[in-house]
Every structure is written in C-alpha cells, then in structure tokens.
Amino acid sequence: MVKILVVDDERDIQALFEQRFRKEIKNGELEFVFAFSGEEAITYMKDHDQEAVLILSDINMPGMSGLELLRRIKEKYEVPPPLVMMITAYGDTENYSLAMQLGADDFLTKPVDFTALKEKLKAKLV
Amino acid sequence: MPLSFAPLVVSLVLADKIRKYARVNSLQQWEKPLRYTLVFSVFLISTEAVLSAYSITKWIWHVYLIAMIAFSLEQKELRKLRMFVLAFVPFEIVSLITDLAEVINVDFFSANETYFKNAMSLTYIWMVAILFSQNRQFKAAEKERIKRQQEDELNKAIAIRKVELEGLVAERTAELTAQKEELELTLDELRSTQSQLIQAEKMASLGELTAGIAHEIQNPLNFVNNFSEVSKELLDEMMAELDKGNNNDAKEIASDIIQNLEKINHHGKRADAIVKGMLQHSRSSSGQKEPTDVNALADEFLRLAYHGLRAKDKSFNATLKTDLDANIGIIKVIPQDIGRVILNLLTNAFYAVNERKKLNIAGYEPLVSIRTKRQENKVEIDVSDNGNGIPQRVIDKIFQPFFTTKPTGEGTGLGLSLSYDIIVKGHSGELRVETREGEGTVFHIQLPINA
Ligand SMILES: Nc1ncnc2c1ncn2[C@@H]1O[C@H](COP(=O)(O)OP(=O)(O)O)[C@@H](O)[C@H]1O
Numbered sequence: 001m002v003k004i005l006v007v008d009d010e011r012d013i014q015a016l017f018e019q020r021f022r023k024e025i026k027n028g029e030l031e032f033v034f035a036f037s038g039e040e041a042i043t044y045m046k047d048h049d050q051e052a053v054l055i056l057s058d059i060n061m062p063g064m065s066g067l068e069l070l071r072r073i074k075e076k077y078e079v080p081p082p083l084v085m086m087i088t089a090y091g092d093t094e095n096y097s098l099a100m101q102l103g104a105d106d107f108l109t110k111p112v113d114f115t116a117l118k119e120k121l122k123a124k125l126v
Numbered sequence: 127m128p129l130s131f132a133p134l135v136v137s138l139v140l141a142d143k144i145r146k147y148a149r150v151n152s153l154q155q156w157e158k159p160l161r162y163t164l165v166f167s168v169f170l171i172s173t174e175a176v177l178s179a180y181s182i183t184k185w186i187w188h189v190y191l192i193a194m195i196a197f198s199l200e201q202k203e204l205r206k207l208r209m210f211v212l213a214f215v216p217f218e219i220v221s222l223i224t225d226l227a228e229v230i231n232v233d234f235f236s237a238n239e240t241y242f243k244n245a246m247s248l249t250y251i252w253m254v255a256i257l258f259s260q261n262r263q264f265k266a267a268e269k270e271r272i273k274r275q276q277e278d279e280l281n282k283a284i285a286i287r288k289v290e291l292e293g294l295v296a297e298r299t300a301e302l303t304a305q306k307e308e309l310e311l312t313l314d315e316l317r318s319t320q321s322q323l324i325q326a327e328k329m330a331s332l333g334e335l336t337a338g339i340a341h342e343i344q345n346p347l348n349f350v351n352n353f354s355e356v357s358k359e360l361l362d363e364m365m366a367e368l369d370k371g372n373n374n375d376a377k378e379i380a381s382d383i384i385q386n387l388e389k390i391n392h393h394g395k396r397a398d399a400i401v402k403g404m405l406q407h408s409r410s411s412s413g414q415k416e417p418t419d420v421n422a423l424a425d426e427f428l429r430l431a432y433h434g435l436r437a438k439d440k441s442f443n444a445t446l447k448t449d450l451d452a453n454i455g456i457i458k459v460i461p462q463d464i465g466r467v468i469l470n471l472l473t474n475a476f477y478a479v480n481e482r483k484k485l486n487i488a489g490y491e492p493l494v495s496i497r498t499k500r501q502e503n504k505v506e507i508d509v510s511d512n513g514n515g516i517p518q519r520v521i522d523k524i525f526q527p528f529f530t531t532k533p534t535g536e537g538t539g540l541g542l543s544l545s546y547d548i549i550v551k552g553h554s555g556e557l558r559v560e561t562r563e564g565e566g567t568v569f570h571i572q573l574p575i576n577a
Pocket residue numbers: 470474475478511513514515516524525529530531532536537538539540541542543567
C-alpha cells in the first residue's frame with residue numbers, strides 16, 4: 001500500500017480526494033494523509049519517518065509555501081527522497097521552472113484532472 | 127467856506143460797505159452801480175470845492191444820500207445791512223431839517239441853533255454807536271462765515287475723498303469677486319480631480335485585487351465541479367447497489383452525496399460572496415451605513431490582498447494571522463469604505479514585509495496579521511506587519527495625500543489619506559499608527575459602535 005501526503009490549505013481537499021480515490025482506498029491500493037499547511041506537512045514527515053512516498057502539494061499557501069516545502073523535503077531526504085508533485089492555480093512558467101529546479105517530480109495545474117492524476121500515480125508508483 | 131465832508135464820508139462808507147457785502151455774498155450785479163456812486167461822490171465834492179457851490183451842492187448831497195439810503199433799505203438782498211444803513215438815517219434827517227430850517231426861517235434857526243447842533247451831535251453819536259456795534263457783529267458774522275467756509279471746504283474734501291474711497295472699494299470688491307469666482311472654479315476643478323483620483327485609486331486597488339479574486343474564485347469553482355462530478359459517479363454506484371439490493375451500502379453512498387451537495391452549495395456561495403465583494407468594491411460607495419460583519423470583511427480582504435500580491439510577485443510569501451473576536455457582532459458601518467481601508471492597510475503591510483524580505487535577513491519570516499476586538503462601546507481593528515517600519519522623519523507625512531515612498535507606478539500616496547478620511551470623517555473613529563524601525567508597524571482603527 002502506498003501512502004500519499006496531500007498538502008493544501010483548503011480543507012475540503014480531504015473529502016474530495018477520499019471520494020475521488022474511494023475505490024483505490026477501498027481496495028487498499030492507496031492511502032491518503034492530509035496536511036493543511038507546509039509546516040504541518042513538515043511535522044508529519046518528522047513524526048512518520050518517510051512513510052509517505054509521494055507528496056502532492058499546493059504551491060500557494062499562506063505561511064510556508066509549497067515551493068519552500070519542496071526545497072526542505074528534497075534537502076533532507078536524500079535516499080530515496082519521496083516523490084513530490086506540485087499543484088498550482090497559477091499555471092505560470094516561473095513557478096514551473098522554480099519547482100523543477102528544486103527537484104519536483106511533476107507539476108500539475110488546478111483544476112486537477114483526476115483521471116490524469118490517477119494515471120500518473122499508477123505510472124510513478126507501480 | 128464849508129465843505130460837504132460828512133455826506134461824502136457817509137456816501138463812501140455806505141458804498142464801500144455795500145460793495146464788500148456784495149462781494150462776499152457774490153452779488154456781482156452791484157459792482158458797477160457802486161463804482162458809479164464812488165465816481166459821483168468824488169465828482170460832486172470836487173465840483174463843490176472848485177466852484178465853491180456849497181449852497182447848491184448840499185441839496186444834491188441830500189437827494190443823493192436819501193436816494194442811496196432809501197435804495198439800500200428797499201433792496202431785499204441787502205436786508206442784513208439794514209441796521210447799518212439805519213446808522214445814517216438820523217444824520218440825514220437832522221442835517222436836512224437843519225438846512226431846511228436855515229433856508230426857510232433864519233431867525234428860528236439862529237434862535238435854536240444850539241438845539242440843532244446838539245441834535246446833530248446826537249446823530250453822530252448814534253452813527254458811531256451803531257457802526258461800532260455793527261462792526262462787531264459783522265466781524266463775528268465774518269468769523270462765523272469763514273469758519274463755516276472752512277467746514278464746507280473740509281466737508282467737500284471729505285466728500286471727494288469718500289467718492290474716491292468708494293471707487294476704490296468698488297474696484298477692490300470687483301477684484302475680490304473675480305478672484306473668488308476664479309477660486310471657486312479652481313475648487314470645482316480640484317473637487318472633480320479629487321473624485322477622479324479617488325476613483326483611480328479605487329481602480330488601482332481593484333486591479334491589485336483582480337488576480338486575488340480570480341484565484342479565490344477558482345478554488346470554490348474547482349470544488350463545485352469536482353464534487354458534482356464525484357456525486358454523479360456516486361449516484362451511479364448507488365443505483366448499482368440498489369439493483370443488487372444492498373440497501374445499507376446505498377444509504378451510505380446517499381449520505382456521502384448529501385454531504386457533497388452541501389459542499390457544492392457552500393463553495394457556490396463562497397464564489398458568490400467573492401463576486402459580490404468585488405462588485406461592491408468597484409461600485410461607488412453608497413455612503414450608507416449598513417449592519418456589517420467586520421470579521422468577514424477583514425477575512426475576505428486579507429485573502430484578496432494576499433492573493434493579489436502573490437499574483438503579481440510569485441515568489442512572495444507571508445504568514446497571515448487572524449485574530450478575530452467572535453463577539454464582535456454586527457456593527458453599522460459603510461462596508462465598501464471600511465473594506466477599502468482594510469485593503470489599503472493590508473496592501474501597505476504586505477509591501478512592507480516584502481521590502482524587508484528583500485534585505486535577506488537570516489531567519490526573517492514575513493508576517494501580516496489582522497486582529498479585531500470588541501470593546502464596550504467601540505470596535506478595534508489592528509493591521510500589523512513585521513516589515514521595516516516607518517522612519518521618524520516621514521511619519522508625520524504618511525497621512526498626507528500623495529505622500530509616498532514607493533517608486534512611481536507602485537504607490538499613489540492616497541491610500542492612507544483616504545483611509546484617514548473614511549475612518550475619522552466618515553465614521554467618527556480614529557486611525558493611529560505605531561511603528562518601530564526595523565521591527566514593524568501597527569495601524570489601529572477604532573470605530574465607535576453607535577455612530
Ligand atoms: N505598514 C507600513 N510599513 C511601512 N511604511 C508604511 C506602511 N504603511 C504606509 N507606509 C508609508 O506611508 C506611505 C503612504 O502610504 P499610502 O498613503 O498608503 O500610499 P502608498 O501606499 O501609495 O505609498 C507609504 O509610501 C509608506 O512609506
């Protein structure tokens with residue numbers, strides 16, 4: 001079973017993911033945990049050492065931004081670092097290249113296409 | 127040989143007096159006849175002397191003097207000289223009688239000569255007494271006249287000066303009126319410029335908001351779309367479960383769907399509120415105080431301002447802190463105006479922390495917070511930042527219109543002055559600033575509750 005950490009300041013993201021991936025969750029293919037800020041995500045990672053193999057993070061959050069979170073994760077977890085996919089509402093090249101420089105494994109723009117996301121996850125994790 | 131000395135003197139004195147009087151009272155028509163009397167008097171006395179014709183000329187003198195006296199007494203214009211003329215009347219009468227007596231009855235005359243002489247002397251005394259008193263009266267009158275004349279001249283001078291002054295005043299008044307009209311025009315122009323500037327400032331801050339608004343709307347719309355799509359899938363599943371007769375599973379799915387519909391509704395309303403807020407901001411203020419949830423206003427503008435800045439400068443990031451007093455209640459304010467103030471203060475705060483961040487100070491975490499607090503009869507709203515603070519030398523100027531330390535295009539310098547007007551003039555509240563260089567700034571708003 002693969003654990004995915006979703007980081008977003010919108011709380012309803014949890015209900016949405018749980019429903020969008022309800023089959024995968026039911027089948028035990030995927031497990032989701034949620035953090036509602038960059039700081040919370042860092043704490044979770046500390047407490048649950050490397051449990052999450054994939055992190056899906058929003059870039060635009062108050063406080064620690066998704067990019068900052070990405071930088072810290074990639075800095076700290078060397079072998080093997082968890083996969084980090086960045087999501088942003090601002091589909092701009094600046095954020096994209098910055099995320100790539102910091103070692104993001106993928107870059108999605110909102111609104112998230114869940115069918116595409118599922119395929120990507122399967123491709124990356126299986 | 128006697129000479130008509132006395133009649134000559136009388137005729138000269140009388141003529142002279144009348145001439146003087148005529149001159150002073152501007153009776154020019156007398157001038158010529160009087161000159162003739164003078165000539166006549168001189169002619170008469172000369173003839174008398176040369177021809178030794180006293181016995182004849184004395185009668186001419188009598189006629190001449192009586193004519194002069196009668197004429198003078200008769201003239202209305204010489205009324206004031208009457209007393210003077212009367213001084214000579216007894217003299218003429220007595221001397222005429224004396225002469226007549228001498229001619230008609232020499233014996234009688236000789237017998238009573240002393241009486242005649244005495245009577246003659248009396249007429250002289252009379253003449254002198256009258257002339258003396260008249261002279262005094264005339265002098266007094268003359269003094270009075272001169273005084274009056276001086277007064278008249280003074281009055282005339284005053285009148286002329288008055289006319290001059292009135293002219294000046296009228297001129298000045300016209301000038302001032304023209305200036306006033308010019309100033310009024312300028313004022314009108316300034317007013318319209320001001321309202322244009324206010325509108326421009328509003329549009330600029332709306333521009334700042336647009337990106338934030340787009341972002342803010344995008345999120346709820348994504349949720350609406352996602353939850354409705356998922357719900358459709360769930361309904362298909364529910365039907366399948368019902369077909370299989372798994373009622374319990376179907377019920378579980380149904381409750382998920384209900385939850386989703388609530389979420390759709392919630393996010394729809396959220397988008398709606400954002401659009402309404404945006405419209406409200408761009409609309410000119412109704413100027414009406416309405417019951418308002420200040421916490422909601424603060425929260426909304428915090429997010430909008432933040433995302434607005436983020437949209438412009440993607441690398442920007444700050445921690446937002448809200449400390450909203452749940453007991454704040456609903457207070458009566460002009461919501462658009464208070465929204466603008468909060469937005470202005472927040473935009474300034476974000477700008478300040480962003481500037482400080484550029485200094486790359488180790489461990490610096492940009493922080494912007496908004497706090498609301500209900501007090502007994504007022505509501506406090508504080509907007510704080512941990513930016514660079516405001517230097518002492520500019521702190522007195524920040525509320526002045528057009529004062530800005532920001533580069534052209536980034537600051538209008540109107541934010542704080544408009545905010546001040548809205549809070550102090552529009553809501554009888556207070557807007558104060560507390561700042562420490564290198565540490566940050568707090569803007570305090572106080573709004574009276576029953577204003
Ligand atoms: N929070 C703040 N921190 C530091 N300086 C500030 C702050 N708020 C306002 N100022 C100063 O006050 C000036 C005037 O502000 P304002 O009237 O809003 O105009 P503008 O923001 O267009 O410059 C700013 O240019 C800035 O120098």
